Amino acid sequence: MLYTLCFILFAVGLFAVSTQKNIIKIIMGIEIMDLAVNLFLVMSGYRADGRTPILTREVSRPEWLAAAVDPFPQAMVLTSIVIGLGVLALLLVLALRLYGRYGTYDITKMRKLRG
Amino acid sequence: MSEIVRTVTRWIFAFIATYGVYLVAYGHLTPGGGFAGGVMLASGYVLLVLSRGAKEAEKSLGLRPAKALDSVGALLFLAIAVLGLVLGQGFFENFIQKSTPGEPLEILNAGIIPLCNIAIALKVMTSLFVVFVVMASVRFAGSGEELEYTSEEE
Amino acid sequence: MELFPLFVAVPLGVAFLAALVPKRAARVADVLGNLGSLALVALVVLFYGRTGAVHVGGWAPPVGIVLVLDPLSWFILATVSAVTLAVTIYSIRYMDRYTGRGKYYALFFLMVTGMMGVVATGDLFNLYVFLEIASIASYALVAFGCESEELEASFRYAVLGSVASCFILFGIALLYSVFGTVNMAHLAAKIAALGGVTGSTTLTAGLVFFLAGFGLKAALVPFHAWLPDAHPSAPAPISAMLSGVLIKAIGVYALARIVFNVIGLTTTTSYVLMAMGTLSMLFGVLLAVIQWDFKRLLAYHSISQIGYVVLAIGLGTPLGIMGGLFHLLNHALFKSLLFLNAGAVEYSTGTRDLQKMGGLRNRLPVTANTSMVASMSIAGIPPFNGFFSKLIIIVACIEAHQWLFAALAVVVSIVTLASFIKVQKYVFMGSLGEKWKSLREVPVFMCAAMVLLALACLATAALVVPPVRDAVLRPAADVLAAGAEKVGMVLGGVK
Numbered sequence: 001m002l003y004t005l006c007f008i009l010f011a012v013g014l015f016a017v018s019t020q021k022n023i024i025k026i027i028m029g030i031e032i033m034d035l036a037v038n039l040f041l042v043m044s045g046y047r048a049d050g051r052t053p054i055l056t057r058e059v060s061r062p063e064w065l066a067a068a069v070d071p072f073p074q075a076m077v078l079t080s081i082v083i084g085l086g087v088l089a090l091l092l093v094l095a096l097r098l099y100g101r102y103g104t105y106d107i108t109k110m111r112k113l114r115g
Numbered sequence: 116m117s118e119i120v121r122t123v124t125r126w127i128f129a130f131i132a133t134y135g136v137y138l139v140a141y142g143h144l145t146p147g148g149g150f151a152g153g154v155m156l157a158s159g160y161v162l163l164v165l166s167r168g169a170k171e172a173e174k175s176l177g178l179r180p181a182k183a184l185d186s187v188g189a190l191l192f193l194a195i196a197v198l199g200l201v202l203g204q205g206f207f208e209n210f211i212q213k214s215t216p217g218e219p220l221e222i223l224n225a226g227i228i229p230l231c232n233i234a235i236a237l238k239v240m241t242s243l244f245v246v247f248v249v250m251a252s253v254r255f256a257g258s259g260e261e262l263e264y265t266s267e268e269e
Numbered sequence: 270m271e272l273f274p275l276f277v278a279v280p281l282g283v284a285f286l287a288a289l290v291p292k293r294a295a296r297v298a299d300v301l302g303n304l305g306s307l308a309l310v311a312l313v314v315l316f317y318g319r320t321g322a323v324h325v326g327g328w329a330p331p332v333g334i335v336l337v338l339d340p341l342s343w344f345i346l347a348t349v350s351a352v353t354l355a356v357t358i359y360s361i362r363y364m365d366r367y368t369g370r371g372k373y374y375a376l377f378f379l380m381v382t383g384m385m386g387v388v389a390t391g392d393l394f395n396l397y398v399f400l401e402i403a404s405i406a407s408y409a410l411v412a413f414g415c416e417s418e419e420l421e422a423s424f425r426y427a428v429l430g431s432v433a434s435c436f437i438l439f440g441i442a443l444l445y446s447v448f449g450t451v452n453m454a455h456l457a458a459k460i461a462a463l464g465g466v467t468g469s470t471t472l473t474a475g476l477v478f479f480l481a482g483f484g485l486k487a488a489l490v491p492f493h494a495w496l497p498d499a500h501p502s503a504p505a506p507i508s509a510m511l512s513g514v515l516i517k518a519i520g521v522y523a524l525a526r527i528v529f530n531v532i533g534l535t536t537t538t539s540y541v542l543m544a545m546g547t548l549s550m551l552f553g554v555l556l557a558v559i560q561w562d563f564k565r566l567l568a569y570h571s572i573s574q575i576g577y578v579v580l581a582i583g584l585g586t587p588l589g590i591m592g593g594l595f596h597l598l599n600h601a602l603f604k605s606l607l608f609l610n611a612g613a614v615e616y617s618t619g620t621r622d623l624q625k626m627g628g629l630r631n632r633l634p635v636t637a638n639t640s641m642v643a644s645m646s647i648a649g650i651p652p653f654n655g656f657f658s659k660l661i662i663i664v665a666c667i668e669a670h671q672w673l674f675a676a677l678a679v680v681v682s683i684v685t686l687a688s689f690i691k692v693q694k695y696v697f698m699g700s701l702g703e704k705w706k707s708l709r710e711v712p713v714f715m716c717a718a719m720v721l722l723a724l725a726c727l728a729t730a731a732l733v734v735p736p737v738r739d740a741v742l743r744p745a746a747d748v749l750a751a752g753a754e755k756v757g758m759v760l761g762g763v764k
Binding site for chain 1: 394398401405408409412415417420421424427428431432434435438439442445446451
Binding site for chain 2: 054055056057078082089092093096099100
């Protein structure tokens with residue numbers, strides 16, 4: 001099933017976040033996780049032999065309702081992508097600032113805080 | 116960047132801006148809408164940053180007006196929502212559609228939705244512009260030292 | 270009831286107006302911020318005792334988003350507004366040390382918008398959106414001072430918070446793929462028809478994802494690793510907000526709402542919650558005793574006290590839920606007061622190390638006295654509010670025959686008392702060090718905020734008196750205790 005692809009991607013992203021040392025790779029791991037969840041959400045709206053959920057002049061309303069793919073997950077994913085963009089912008093600026101302070105992107109060298 | 120790139124990107128900027136405005140304006144009829152149109156408009160500025168450098172791209176709009184327009188866009192969206200409350204209909208109610216409904220599938224339709232699209236597009240365009248210009252202007256003074264920005268705040 | 274969305278609209282408007290304020294006009298931003306929090310308190314008073322639902326945009330659920338006001342939502346909204354007011358009063362002078370006051374209030378009120386939205390909404394995806402608004406604003410606020418320590422703490426917090434949000438969204442996606450709706454009332458009805466959480470493995474997977482995601486947001490063990498770094502590094506008013514209300518509104522409240530009202534509590538879930546709560550209690554307090562950094566110690570105590578709340582709510586009995594909610598309110602009040610005190614001490618002395626302080630009692634009288642009130646509250650000494658809420662929790666454990674958990678709760682309470690005796694001794698008692706001889710008390714606004722919270726700590730002890738309790742606490746606890754059956758009635762008859 002295609003849904004297992006989403007779980008695999010999610011696991012790959014989680015692995016990247018937990019084991020990588022480079023800050024940029026950690027950020028990429030977070031984005032992969034976001035991607036996996038968005039993919040799952042869009043796929044859950046699928047209907048076999050479905051049409052795009054756009055109302056046009058030629059098609060009548062009940063026939064369109066019966067044939068269209070579910071548009072609600074698409075709206076949710078749009079919002080989720082925007083949120084992911086906001087988080088990405090913040091994380092990248094933090095990464096840039098950290099590079100300016102420490103001179104490296106290696107997170108094991110940034111140990112000013114005691115665990 | 117070479118002279119060819121700089122000239123061609125100046126022309127392409129106009130096409131990109133037109134396409135972005137189209138996405139925003141037809142947002143209630145076809146896929147697109149406020150966010151996608153705003154990102155498209157911002158990508159025109161991203162092209163400027165890539166071809167001409169952050170300093171010149173910053174001059175094209177200016178960081179301070181962009182930040183102000185950012186907040187203005189958000190306040191405009193909130194004002195439209197609260198206007199529904201003030202006019203007695205309910206928060207975020209589509210009061211234009213309820214009082215003067217338009218023809219379906221026409222561009223002057225769907226009440227407050229095109230107005231909200233415009234506000235969102237304004238906000239997204241300016242905020243992505245600010246983020247990209249600031250991140251592109253970062254200069255590191257030596258390695259491991261304080262980094263300096265060309266603008267005073269991020 | 271039509272004015273209910275103002276809870277979200279007012280802080281949002283204040284946030285973007287504050288972002289417009291130029292750098293030189295910092296006082297304008299202060300006035301704006303405090304007007305905003307006063308408006309929120311006024312709204313809370315206005316909506317006391319009302320219940321209802323608002324269909325945003327006129328679209329009925331499950332097509333549209335519905336904002337719900339029931340006694341539990343009101344209770345949490347009141348808690349958040351009270352702490353916000355005290356913190357904005359405190360910020361008037363504390364934030365003089367930082368630049369960019371307009372941006373600070375913008376981010377602050379975005380965080381408040383997010384929290385208000387999480388509490389007010391009746392729709393799962395809307396909850397996720399507001400949760401993200403609050404979380405992203407808090408990541409930026411932790412890094413506000415831009416020191417290396419703050420940036421590092423903020424990065425770690427942001428990474429773990431984003432992972433948590435992905436878990437939560439995955440849970441929502443799993444629930445949507447099975448049931449086709451994200452409206453809470455609608456979902457509750459469908460899940461009850463299916464026979465509870467064991468009816469579908471996808472639903473159980475969704476519950477596990479929710480426990481992981483919201484557990485990370487609420488800093489429950491084993492997901493607590495970000496809190497001891499993030500809370501001390503933030504500016505003091507932000508630490509107060511984070512520890513006092515953020516982990517409660519988006520962590521504990523959201524978890525309780527989903528587990529009780531949407532999915533339904535089962536014995537397994539109850540035991541899992543109680544286990545996570547007890548582990549948090551123990552870990553938090555044992556790691557707190559060895560700390561010498563004032564704010565880090567307070568952060569570990571936050572983990573411990575949230576463990577109390579989750580243990581009590583996880584019991585599932587009406588008395589347990591009531592104790593848990595009471596302790597939630599009390600912890601919001603005394604923990605934010607403690608963080609404001611730590612900030613005041615840092616403002617005057619410039620250090621957070623307990624071993625460097627001593628004898629500050631004479632130089633900082635207001636700080637010392639309010640700190641004594643807060644320490645006695647958290648340690649559970651009568652007549653302060655902490656005593657009553659901990660008593661209710663322990664009695665609820667005994668009533669439910671959970672002897673081990675009750676005993677552990679008592680032990681943790683004693684260790685908390687020991688820890689705060691140490692804090693009081695090292696910071697305020699003892700002889701005055703040489704370099705502290707010329708200290709002055711912190712400015713008036715900061716004192717006013719601390720006194721306000723201290724008085725509230727005394728006043729909320731009255732919530733244990735039966736008439737007051739039945740007016741405020743019992744309706745809130747009943748909402749959770751009734752679980753899924755009452756949801757349809759309260760949320761306005763969704764089929």
